[in-house]
Amino acid sequence: MALQLAELASEAYVFGFPLVFDLEQVERFTTTGLGSLAPAPFNVFSHARTLAGPDDRFVSINNDTVYSIAQLDLGAGPVLLSVPEASDRYHVLQFVDAWTNNFAYVGTRATGGHAGDYLLVPPGWQPDADDASDPEGDGATVIRFPTRVGTIVGRWAVDGEADLPAVHALQDALTLTPVLQTLAPPEGLPVVELSAGGSEALDFFERLRVWSQAFPPADRDRDALDSYAALGLTGARPLGEAPPEVMDALEEGYAAGKEALLSAMRSGKQMPEVNGWLDTLHVFDYNLDFFEIGTIDSPQWKADDPRTRYAQRAAAALGGLWGNHGYEASYPMTYTDAAGEALTGEHVYTLRLHPTPPVGAFWSLTMYDLPEFYLVDNELARYSVGDRTRGIVYDDDGGLTITMSTTRPSDPTAAANWLPAPKGAFRPILRMYAPGAQVLDGHYLLPAIERAA
Numbered sequence: 001m002a003l004q005l006a007e008l009a010s011e012a013y014v015f016g017f018p019l020v021f022d023l024e025q026v027e028r029f030t031t032t033g034l035g036s037l038a039p040a041p042f043n044v045f046s047h048a049r050t051l052a053g054p055d056d057r058f059v060s061i062n063n064d065t066v067y068s069i070a071q072l073d074l075g076a077g078p079v080l081l082s083v084p085e086a087s088d089r090y091h092v093l094q095f096v097d098a099w100t101n102n103f104a105y106v107g108t109r110a111t112g113g114h115a116g117d118y119l120l121v122p123p124g125w126q127p128d129a130d131d132a133s134d135p136e137g138d139g140a141t142v143i144r145f146p147t148r149v150g151t152i153v154g155r156w157a158v159d160g161e162a163d164l165p166a167v168h169a170l171q172d173a174l175t176l177t178p179v180l181q182t183l184a185p186p187e188g189l190p191v192v193e194l195s196a197g198g199s200e201a202l203d204f205f206e207r208l209r210v211w212s213q214a215f216p217p218a219d220r221d222r223d224a225l226d227s228y229a230a231l232g233l234t235g236a237r238p239l240g241e242a243p244p245e246v247m248d249a250l251e252e253g254y255a256a257g258k259e260a261l262l263s264a265m266r267s268g269k270q271m272p273e274v275n276g277w278l279d280t281l282h283v284f285d286y287n288l289d290f291f292e293i294g295t296i297d298s299p300q301w302k303a304d305d306p307r308t309r310y311a312q313r314a315a316a317a318l319g320g321l322w323g324n325h326g327y328e329a330s331y332p333m334t335y336t337d338a339a340g341e342a343l344t345g346e347h348v349y350t351l352r353l354h355p356t357p358p359v360g361a362f363w364s365l366t367m368y369d370l371p372e373f374y375l376v377d378n379e380l381a382r383y384s385v386g387d388r389t390r391g392i393v394y395d396d397d398g399g400l401t402i403t404m405s406t407t408r409p410s411d412p413t414a415a416a417n418w419l420p421a422p423k424g425a426f427r428p429i430l431r432m433y434a435p436g437a438q439v440l441d442g443h444y445l446l447p448a449i450e451r452a453a
Helices: 002-031 161-172 200-214 219-226 244-267 309-320 412-416
Strands: 045-047 065-073 079-083 091-097 102-107 116-121 141-144 149-157 175-178 349-353 363-369 384-386 400-405 418-420 426-433
Touching: 002 065, 002 149, 002 200, 002 219, 002 244, 002 309, 045 161, 065 161, 149 161, 200 244, 244 309, 363 418, 384 418, 400 412, 412 418
Parallel strands: 116 141, 400 418
Antiparallel strands: 045 065, 065 149, 079 116, 079 175, 091 102, 091 149, 349 400, 363 384, 363 426
8 A cells, every 4th residue: 555655646746746846936936036037026027138147047048038037827817918019039928827838829930020919817717798998809819828827938039238228128018917906916826834844755745735726737637636635635634744654655756756757857768869869849748728829739739648748748847847839949959979978078079060950030059067957157158059159150061060068179160169068967959949840840850969079
């Protein structure tokens, strides 16, 4: 019985990890902020005014765009989102629910560069036909949230420091306005009473118990959540009051589930591999139920295998929380060189891109350390190399050779195309914004990274 409970707890960890991890970041955002993003209350945007650097402690953060992020709480009713005219500047507002489902997109690919109003409504909302002030009647597009709390992750392309003032003006014109005027502040996240002994496992599962009741999963996932009733995860009783055998099972299952998730991340077994690159095109395809504006409701973009879907969702949250669907941005990544050896700052590597990635917007190769997946501090303050990097030197045939090492190369061309690496293990990510048809259909293949020294 004890073994069965521990195995159940391990499954519950993987199932619930995205919810807990996501809402921990939501809580962090509204209280202390994230890196250069200052804390902001619910229903208010916080804007990054500079491109991200190594001080931004967020997994796999990008260095291509500046962020405009808001945590939404629609408990008091709809909120009106107004988006300014952005013309041909690449931008995207990505909508993520509490279970990390990407359920809507507004921006260049999805809606174009024109201005627009969007009425953000909570689960179960119905329009009031008698209310003449209803923004929907004024042409606002309705976006239905699957959970009361959700996140808008906005990204604005920036072409160097001189371009920042223009982006700041766009950020400042992005607004959120509650439709119903009330003096009561948003409810926010339910308070979770943590364990007296500081148990990491019990704290995790208590968050899962409390938050999963406040933010129910999709209907198809409720049976899975209900199956953890024997662990006390669906009841009203705090887990600190659970029987000793249940508490022991939660501790054991937490350790096993955490190790299984980290192992899956290290091995990349959740994703197909070509030339050492893990194909992440479909890692965010676990949303099967919520398709608002800008999403693609197609079997091609649905990972509906119940045996792997929860593990895929958990790995996506751990390795790239708030990442986009592949049709908005593609993120192939690698941990190994052409010989299958782990990438490390002890060696020098080259990556020759010919042809360079086919994209509708732009592409970049960004360096991250391990195991945190943070940007790497370096003497150039260069965290990525891409088609907008000033001073890069293309090969005679139009290709581009990027050098990855801890020290600046002596060769002038290699130095111009240098992507600084950490002293330890690392993982580069290639980002392709508005990926082209050859990326989406799998015909564009990245070459392996070659060890040069």
